[in-house]
Amino acid sequence: MKDLQRGYLLTEQANPNSHNLDLRSPLELVDLFVQEDAKTIAAITQAREELAETISQTAAALRKGGRLFYIGAGTSGRLGVLDAAECPPTFCTPPEQVQGIIAGGAGALVRSSEDLEDRPDDGASAIAHHQITSQDVVIGITAGGTTPYVHGALQAARQRGATTVFIACVPKDQVTAEVDIDIRLLVGAEILAGSTRLKAGTVTKLALNIISTGTMVQLGKVYGNRMVDVAVTNTKLHDRALRILCDLTDLTREDAGYLLERSDRNVKLALLMHWTGLGKDAGDRLLSKHQGNLRIAMQEISK
Incomplete structure (x- = not known):
């Protein structure tokens, strides 16, 4: 310098x-x-x-x-x-x-x-x-x-x-x-x-x-252009999580809310559970196997 x-x-x-x-x-x-x-x-x-x-x-x-x-x-x-x-x-x-x-x-x-x-x-x-x-x-x-x-x-x-x-x-x-x-x-x-x-x-x-x-x-923290790893910590983010679930699935807002609670407010896990029929623990294991990458986890299920 x-x-x-x-x-x-x-x-x-x-x-x-x-x-x-x-x-x-x-x-x-x-x-x-x-x-x-x-x-x-x-x-x-x-x-x-x-x-x-x-x-x-x-x-x-x-x-x-x-x-x-x-x-x-x-x-x-x-x-x-x-x-x-x-x-x-x-x-x-x-x-x-x-x-x-x-x-x-x-x-x-x-x-x-x-x-x-x-x-x-x-x-x-x-x-x-x-x-x-x-x-x-x-x-x-x-x-x-x-x-x-x-x-x-x-x-x-x-x-x-x-x-x-x-x-x-x-x-x-x-x-x-x-x-x-x-x-x-x-x-x-x-x-x-x-x-x-x-x-x-x-x-x-x-x-x-x-x-x-x-x-x-x-790192797989996004699916499409949605922040599927969003932390649901307040009203605004809870609403965003529900909108993501409704937009990416055929669920009503009420059903999306139920799914979100079943997944411990984990949007990525909720999507995996809905799309595959896996339970929370099995979905957790599959996501962990693929370092949290939802798309790769879905590809394994579809093989």
Whole structure:
């Protein structure tokens, strides 16, 4: 990395399209945001192969009992924590399977602690604290690419044999990283110079959505386009579970509710029981045999 003068970074440069930002009307501001945010899709498209490889590597690691860690500071760290926190309710994953690590810990989620990003040893310590091994995947997130906390964490993770992924919004010739997969999301300079919670944050959220959802699809936590591993923990999710059952079967809502309770509120198991006539215990065993993949379990029954 270069020295602490970081004006050369793409994420720190002034955007010529917004040079008169303070003179624009509210409608002009919205139009400018729309124009600039459209660049996030192009950036994702350019990184499609690296994102696909990340999905493949992560799914393979999780199948073998490994874990996925996001690590970052500031906005980047918060985005990682957010994506990790959404996995248990969406895909019924155990909380330890996908984790977010942010410099400064939980307190940094609600108040600024950007000074902590300058400590590479803290990043390395976080890797040691979580006992990361060669079975795990560690994704370091840093919009500007230079965050010492993230680089320290990735270096420590590599030393432990973990699969490492780097996500940044600057080109490789500005910041290098020794990792297994190097993802660059090049959205250009921000409307508000240096405010990477804007386009850089948006494109990073898109990338994390793709990685986590794609991984869970590969793990069989989705049937068709339905979240059949949804955790039925509140009224909204109970309603969603019933709608999934009704949409994928010929059951009435009342019968779907009865089936859901018989399966201990496990939508995937409920579907398997309905389609095959298996009891709960037999269905559980069949799903376990195929690592929870409903489609493969159904293929075995149909042979």
